Amino acid sequence: MTPERILFMHIPKTGGSTIEAIMKRKSFPGNAFFLDSTNSLANLDRLYSLGEEELEKISLLYGHFDYGLHGIFSTPSTYVTMLRNPMDRVISHFFYVKNSPEHFLYEKVKHLHTLSGYLTAELSTELDNGQVRMLAGIGSFNGQTVPFGEVTKAHLEQAVANMENHFLYVGLQEYFDVSLLQMGKMLHLGKMSYHSLNINKKKPGTLKLDSGTLEILRKYNYYDLQLYDYAFQRFLANREVFGKASLLLHRLDCQSKEISFLFSRVWRRLQKELKILQESK
Numbered sequence: 644m645t646p647e648r649i650l651f652m653h654i655p656k657t658g659g660s661t662i663e664a665i666m667k668r669k670s671f672p673g674n675a676f677f678l679d680s681t682n683s684l685a686n687l688d689r690l691y692s693l694g695e696e697e698l699e700k701i702s703l704l705y706g707h708f709d710y711g712l713h714g715i716f717s718t719p720s721t722y723v724t725m726l727r728n729p730m731d732r733v734i735s736h737f738f739y740v741k742n743s744p745e746h747f748l749y750e751k752v753k754h755l756h757t758l759s760g761y762l763t764a765e766l767s768t769e770l771d772n773g774q775v776r777m778l779a780g781i782g783s784f785n786g787q788t789v790p791f792g793e794v795t796k797a798h799l800e801q802a803v804a805n806m807e808n809h810f811l812y813v814g815l816q817e818y819f820d821v822s823l824l825q826m827g828k829m830l831h832l833g834k835m836s837y838h839s840l841n842i843n844k845k846k847p848g849t850l851k852l853d854s855g856t857l858e859i860l861r862k863y864n865y866y867d868l869q870l871y872d873y874a875f876q877r878f879l880a881n882r883e884v885f886g887k888a889s890l891l892l893h894r895l896d897c898q899s900k901e902i903s904f905l906f907s908r909v910w911r912r913l914q915k916e917l918k919i920l921q922e923s924k
Contacts (some may be wrong), residue, residue: 648673648720649811649830650713651705653680654774656735657725657816662823663705669832671702678706687784691715710780710805722809723826726774726874727816729867730860733770737761759856762863765791772866778802791863799866803873813874 651666653659663677678686687708690698698716713720727735737758740748748766755761762770768783769776772794776782779802781789789798806813812829814822827833852860861868 648701648713648716648718649703650708650720650722651703652710652722652724652777653705653707654724654726654732654777655680655707655769656732656739657727658819659725661819662725662826665823665832666703666705673702674700675703675705676701678704678708680707707784709777709782709784710802710809713809721811722805723812723814723830724778724810725814725816725819725822726871729772729774729864729871732774732816733762733860733864734758736770757856758852759859762859771863772798775799775802775866775870778805778870780805794866796866799869802866802870806874813877815875815878818878 651659651662653663660680666675667677676690678690686706690704695717699718701716704712704720710722713722737752740746740752740761741755743749746752751764751766752761755764765771768789768791771791773782775794775798776789777784779798781794781798812826814826816822
C-alpha cells in the first residue's frame with residue numbers, strides 16, 4: 644500500500660521529467676495531480692481553487708513547488724525529491740534555457756554567452772541556492788522574496804530539518820538508477836523501465852570553466868553545496884541502499900540491455916564510494 648499522500652517536489656534539472664513520465668504510467672489509489680512545468684504558478688492557482696473534497700482525493704502531487712504545500716491538505720502528506728550536484732545543476736539549467744524558446748527566461752538569456760553572465764544577471768532566484776530555497780520553503784514557487792545573496796545558514800538548517808522530518812525519500816540525480824529503485828520500492832510502484840527525458844542535447848560533453856566562473860558558481864551555490872554534501876553522506880551511510888540494491892539489480896527484469904548495463908555501472912560506482920567512506924572512518 645502506498646504510504647499516505649506523496650508530494651513529489653521536482654527541483655528543476657534533477658531528472659524529474661523522466662520520473663514524471665514513469666509516474667504517469669503508474670496507478671495510484673486516488674487521483675494524481677501533475678503541475679505543468681511550463682506554467683507551475685498557474686497550475687498552483689488551479690490546485691488552490693479545488694474544494695476540500697477534491698483535494699483530499701489527490702494521492703500524488705507532482706511538480707515544481709516548495710516545501711509547505713502540504714498545508715493545503717487536511718490529511719497527512721509526505722515529500723519525495725531528487726537533489727543534484729549544485730554546480731552541475733546550474734550549468735545544465737543555463738544550457739537548457741538557452742535552447743528552450745518556451746522557457747520563461749529564454750528571451751533574457753538567448754543573447755548571453757557565458758555562464759558567469761547568466762548568474763550575475765540574477766534573473767531567477769532558483770539559481771541562487773535554489774535547492775535550499777525549495778526544501779526550506781522559501782523558493783519562488785511559494786511567492787517568497789528572499790533576494791539574491793540573502794539565503795542564510797538558518798535557511799540551510801531549515802532545509803535539513805525538513806529533509807529529516809518530512810521527506811520519505813531524497814534521491815540523488817548522480818545515482819539516478821539506484822535512487823529510482825529505492826523510491827519505487829518505498830512507493831510500491833513495481834518494476835520500472837525508462838528512457839531519459841528533457842536532456843540538453845546541445846550541452847557540451849566536457850565544459851572547462853575558468854577560475855572566475857567557478858568562484859561565481861560557488862558563491863551562488865554556497866548553501867546548496869552544503870545541503871548536497873549532507874544528502875550525499877546520508878545516502879552513502881544508508882546501508883539499506885547498498886545492501887538491498889544488489890538484490891534488486893539481480894531481480895530487475897529489463898527489456899533493454901542498455902538499461903541493465905547502466906544499473907550495473909552505477910552499482911559498481913556505489914560499491915567503490917562506500918569502500919572509500921568506510922576506509923575514511
